[in-house]
Amino acid sequence: MTNEQSPHDVPTAAQLVESVREWLQSDVLTSTTGRVQFHSRVAINVLAMVERELTVGARQTIDHAARLAELGLASDAELAAGIRAGVFDDRIEAVVSAVRSAVVDKLAVANPTYMRPDDQSS
Amino acid sequence: MSSPRESTDDFAAAISTALGGRNVEGLSRLSGGASRETWRFEADGEALIIQRQRSGDTRDMEVEASVLRAADTAGVPVPRLIASGRFDEGARYMIQSWVDGETIARKILRDDVYSTARRSLVGQFATALAAVHSIPIDDVAGLPTNDQVAQYRQSLDDLDAQLDQSHPAFELAFRWLDRNRPSSARRAVVHGDFRLGNVMVGPEGLRAVLDWELAHIGDPMEDLGWLCVRAWRFGSELPVAGLGTYDALLSGYRAATGSPADPDALRWWEVLGTLKWGIMCMLQASAHLLGFSRSHELAAIGRRVCENEYDIMLALEGRWSSLGVS
Structure with missing residues (x-):
């Protein structure tokens, strides 16, 4: 990412979140039971998701803008409205391909192992 | 409908009335969602559950009770509907037989x-x-x-x-x-x-x-x-x-x-x-x-x-x- 332009010291934001996640895993998860333990596990998953987004999010934003630009669009709102109005029906494969790539990017942050192996590595 | 401070005894008495005076014992809460709560109890030793609707639930529990009855008649395995209606304070309820087993x-x-x-x-x-x-x-x-x-x-x-x-x-x-x-x-x-x-x-x-x-x-x-x-x-x-x-x-x-x-x-x-x-x-x-x-x-x-x-x-x-x- 663009850390060389950041005024902050280390740890980076991702490293700070990682440190909290590690504490939840090593201390909180092992000393709780039932509902609190379940919510600790949810919290660990949430922080891991944030770590992934901090790592690849900026790149994904650039890629997504490029995908939209290729379709002559500036936003997901325009894409959604266009699909709904049927204006892409005659080039649906290109739109489907762009939407699929965006969904794969979302899952790469939210829950990578949910995807088929070939999508996980893309 | 029910205030949080309503005693379990009052609830048990209301259930007993709904069941024509049967002896209600062992009332314990199984779950309480946003729209309804479910309790287990025994009436004259028979294991039953009651579902009680909260005021925010707009669905008609009487419709659900009639579906349950129709499903039973059609041969769908379902809990037996024992009673349904409305308590004096307005909350709808359904009482069904307890079915043992696993849902998870x-x-x-x-x-x-x-x-x-x-x-x-x-x-x-x-x-x-x-x-x-x-x-x-x-x-x-x-x-x-x-x-x-x-x-x-x-x-x-x-x-x-x-x-x-x-x-x-x-x-x-x-x-x-x-x-x-x-x-x-x-x-x-x-x-x-x-x-x-x-x-x-x-x-x-x-x-x-x-x-x-x-x-x-x-x-x-x-x-x-x-x-x-x-x-x-x-x-x-x-x-x-x-x-x-x-x-x-x-x-x-x-x-x-x-x-x-x-x-x-x-x-x-x-x-x-x-x-x-x-x-x-x-x-x-x-x-x-x-x-x-x-x-x-x-x-x-x-x-x-x-x-x-x-x-x-x-x-x-x-x-x-x-x-x-x-």
Whole structure:
């Protein structure tokens, strides 16, 4: 990412979140039971998701803008409205391909192992 | 309705009155959702449950009670309806027989004690659904008849507006669903939420179909499609409730109904079911984001929306030509 332009010291934001996640895993998860333990596990998953987004999010934003630009669009709102109005029906494969790539990017942050192996590595 | 300080004794007395003076003992709460609470108790030694509606629940529990009665008559395994009505303070209630067993999906899918059940459940689900769909529509008054596509179209529009979001994958799904709607939809009583979690299972198999509050009039294939949505496979590779194949479900259903069951219609309803679950994930995240119920668990569910988008993109791979000239 663009850390060389950041005024902050280390740890980076991702490293700070990682440190909290590690504490939840090593201390909180092992000393709780039932509902609190379940919510600790949810919290660990949430922080891991944030770590992934901090790592690849900026790149994904650039890629997504490029995908939209290729379709002559500036936003997901325009894409959604266009699909709904049927204006892409005659080039649906290109739109489907762009939407699929965006969904794969979302899952790469939210829950990578949910995807088929070939999508996980893309 | 009930104040939090209402004593359990008063509740037990009200139940006893509802049961014509039977002796009510051992009243204990099993669950309390946003719309209703469920309690277990014994009446003259017989194990029963009571569901009591909260004031925010607009659904008519009397309709649900009449569906339960009709399902019993049609041969669906269900808890026996003992009594239903309205308490003096206004809350509706339903009293049913207690059915012992397991509802937790992951236990049913993984524990050794359910290995025999796992081999028979898909066939039993097919038979039970065929029985549900055989209920004469006129026997149950007051069931909703909403078009599911229109209903969830409105939900997505409302949520996208509230959360300032757009979901191109869901728009593709709606467009595909609109162009590929199954032609000969039969109308029947549909359970509306038939899946692991809402059925009582014993080591030998299906014991009872529970949770009828989403029953409505619709295409019977809706229940079969919903049962195949990936969220209800709970991590298993098998498409039908994580337990079996499409062929096993469809052939069991055909055998029980004596009429054809269209695999394309099943697929259509599975895609709609996946879309519905995605929208429900948005709804849960919105409860956190809009401040109704602050919770990191609800917040995290917002990032599960894309799991459903992904499943839709996989399900419709190679099926887009119906939208255009490609």
